[in-house]
Amino acid sequence: MWTFFYKMSSGRSFYQLSGRFIPFFALASMLLFAYGLVGGLWLAPPDFQQGDAFRIIYIHVPSAFLSLMIFSVMTFCAVLSLVWRIKMADLILQVSCPLGAWFTALALATGSIWGKPMWGTYWVWDARLTSELILLFIYFGVIVLSHTIPEERTAAKASAILTLVGFVDIPIIHFSVNWWNTLHQGDTLKIFSKSTIAPSMLHPLLAMIGAFAFFYGWMCLSRARSLCLLKDKRARWVEELVKSW
Amino acid sequence: MVSHFEQFLAMGGYAKYVWSAYGLGVIVIIGNGIYTARIKRDAIAKLKRRYRT
Amino acid sequence: MSRFTLAAGALCQRELLLLWRHKTNVLQPLIFYLIVMTLFPLALGHSAKLLARIAPGVAWVAALLSMLLSLENLFAKDHQDGSLEILLLSPQPLPALVLVKIFTHWLVTGLPIVLLTPLMALLMGMPDVSWHYLMLGLLLGTPSLSLVGAIGSALTVGLSSSGVLIALLMLPLYIPVLIFGSGLVVTAAAGLPVAGILAILGALLCLCIALAPLACGFALRVACQ
Amino acid sequence: MLTVTGLCTERDERALFENLSFTVNKGQLLQITGPNGAGKTTLLRTLATLYQPEAGQISFEGRSINAGDPNYCQSLLYIGHQAGIKAGLTVKENITWLCALQGGVPAAAPLREGLRALGLQDMQHSLAGSLSAGQKRKVALTRLLLTRASLWILDEPFTALDKASCDWLTQCLYQHSGAGGAVIFTSHQALTLEGITTLSLGEGGHDE
Structure with a gap:
């Protein structure tokens, strides 16, 4: 396993390695998307309580899951970059940060759209939506920090530190927002609690989560590949590669 | 007799919400896909310019 | 006296001397706190019931913002005149020295805010039992605000105007302290037991004391590259 | 070494x-x-x-x-481009905190002797901010005399x-x-x- 990370540290091997993963990720995400959408929109019966509005779950839950998954990937890369100084980890962190922000925003938007038929208002200070909003702020913090520091190497290290600090903060926020929600217990009806879900509804959901995850892997690796080429543009292997195109 | 397709589109009266949510999903997914392709195209162009001249 | 207490004492003395010589920088955050606290009653009318209800939240937000003001040049001045490198190259552990610096910053900005709470309670017409809790909450909460803000200040030390940036970076970390701080007064006013919330505020403080100087040390080493 | x-x-x-x-x-x-x-x-x-x-x-x-x-x-003693002198402190205070952070606080005698060697003894209590670049550099260099x-x-x-x-x-x-x-x-x-x-x-x- 350790040689894998060591190989990731040099630009060239990262380029080749990711080249092999990308087609697999792309294919898997498209297949799972097809199955998930068909399953979710047609095959799954409407929910007895919410009718067809529950189908928003097939976009909301995967993007919410992804927003946390991407942040864990970013934290893992931050540790790799700060402790073992693996250069490619900085690249993956810098690349997956906007993706994470997009999926968090998507989760927030679909969550509030889902709230409209349930409560009649778009925004409700429900514990999970609020935590999702604060997570979006953490993503913005990392993005803004990495874009404001001029020197590229310092920017990478600083955003890695901020990601680690953010990672420590997520459980604390989750805990304190839940406590805050019970303190000011308004009329929030628990719609997000996972009621026991029929298998025919569950399989498309798992497929969609897989599809989103593979899509993220696909986007992240291909963006990292392009940036890796630009980063090592002086290296000889890049020169040969460009000549071979 | 409302054809099966119209009934499907109606989404049991929640058409507005379901389709807007899916629309946003499509925008985010396709948008990021296009942006990735653009990053790749710019990188290749920049490298070509660097090594061709 | 061990080497470390010598260095820490010298650093603390240096910081206090510098702040004493530039008193205006110290007074600015406090004046901002006073302004905010006087503006709210003017804006929302002086009905005692309303003011008493919003007083803890307003006090906490005003404390948070005024501490943000003075955070910007916590490390930036040292970076400009090169004394940050001497801090990095000192044989004493860097997180400990950073903790000393943050403590002096809290002494100068956080403590006065805590001491001003009785005045604020008067202004906002808070019932006397709840402003004791507000004061206790601020006493436990403002050091964590200082520690967390220092991380933001260390991350943005090289940048020119980083005031708002620190607020954005450290907002998610301020939220738990804000929630439990103002929640403390609300539960106290409702007569519920508050031991649990005080324990959580204390736990947050210990977490910040343990992790924030480490993160600051790391960020400063990165910023000096 | x-x-x-x-x-x-x-x-x-x-x-x-x-x-x-x-x-x-x-x-x-x-x-x-x-x-x-x-x-x-x-x-x-x-x-x-x-x-x-x-x-x-x-x-x-x-x-x-x-x-x-x-x-x-x-x-190790490192003196970089910037002298690391705080403008708000006097020369004497600057040297004391510089040495305290680096190792031991200098006793009064070597400190005074060092300042005299560099011709700074009469500027001991003036603010470092009012010194010229050369004088600031000399204040930094006094650390050479006081360090081990x-x-x-x-x-x-x-x-x-x-x-x-x-x-x-x-x-x-x-x-x-x-x-x-x-x-x-x-x-x-x-x-x-x-x-x-x-x-x-x-x-x-x-x-x-």
Whole structure:
């Protein structure tokens, strides 16, 4: 396993390695998307309580899951970059940060759209939506920090530190927002609690989560590949590669 | 007799919400896909310019 | 006296001397706190019931913002005149020295805010039992605000105007302290037991004391590259 | 005393030097020369563990060191471009906190003697902000007299110094290297120092 990370540290091997993963990720995400959408929109019966509005779950839950998954990937890369100084980890962190922000925003938007038929208002200070909003702020913090520091190497290290600090903060926020929600217990009806879900509804959901995850892997690796080429543009292997195109 | 397709589109009266949510999903997914392709195209162009001249 | 207490004492003395010589920088955050606290009653009318209800939240937000003001040049001045490198190259552990610096910053900005709470309670017409809790909450909460803000200040030390940036970076970390701080007064006013919330505020403080100087040390080493 | 192996550093996409290796032993005066932007300051900062090199190993008295290594910092004195003087403090306060952070607080006698050697004794209580660049540099240099560090890394110590102070500084360097310490420094003025080795950082950074 350790040689894998060591190989990731040099630009060239990262380029080749990711080249092999990308087609697999792309294919898997498209297949799972097809199955998930068909399953979710047609095959799954409407929910007895919410009718067809529950189908928003097939976009909301995967993007919410992804927003946390991407942040864990970013934290893992931050540790790799700060402790073992693996250069490619900085690249993956810098690349997956906007993706994470997009999926968090998507989760927030679909969550509030889902709230409209349930409560009649778009925004409700429900514990999970609020935590999702604060997570979006953490993503913005990392993005803004990495874009404001001029020197590229310092920017990478600083955003890695901020990601680690953010990672420590997520459980604390989750805990304190839940406590805050019970303190000011308004009329929030628990719609997000996972009621026991029929298998025919569950399989498309798992497929969609897989599809989103593979899509993220696909986007992240291909963006990292392009940036890796630009980063090592002086290296000889890049020169040969460009000549071979 | 409302054809099966119209009934499907109606989404049991929640058409507005379901389709807007899916629309946003499509925008985010396709948008990021296009942006990735653009990053790749710019990188290749920049490298070509660097090594061709 | 061990080497470390010598260095820490010298650093603390240096910081206090510098702040004493530039008193205006110290007074600015406090004046901002006073302004905010006087503006709210003017804006929302002086009905005692309303003011008493919003007083803890307003006090906490005003404390948070005024501490943000003075955070910007916590490390930036040292970076400009090169004394940050001497801090990095000192044989004493860097997180400990950073903790000393943050403590002096809290002494100068956080403590006065805590001491001003009785005045604020008067202004906002808070019932006397709840402003004791507000004061206790601020006493436990403002050091964590200082520690967390220092991380933001260390991350943005090289940048020119980083005031708002620190607020954005450290907002998610301020939220738990804000929630439990103002929640403390609300539960106290409702007569519920508050031991649990005080324990959580204390736990947050210990977490910040343990992790924030480490993160600051790391960020400063990165910023000096 | 200090061995550097395989050091390579990049500075904003430009490789400054590729696997540079050299050793500095006791009593040696090493001058780093090279055109502007050749990476002299970066090399000094790397040796002082302020700058993290891309690759390479620095070991002090046999043991490899990384950032913030206590006993390496104990025996190292680094004076960079900026003098590290706080403008709001007086000269005396500046020196006390500088030495306290580095090691022991200087007793009154060596402090006064050091200031007199540099002609700063009457400016002891004036604010450092009111001093000229040369005087600020001299305040930083008083640390040389009061420190017990064996390795000195000085970045452009001779800049903004008048003739008398330059001679004093050269004298100080010789005295330190005579006592078994080592000095690594950079300087643009044409120095008439004998018995120093130079490391040129032109292209390639080969060791002369």
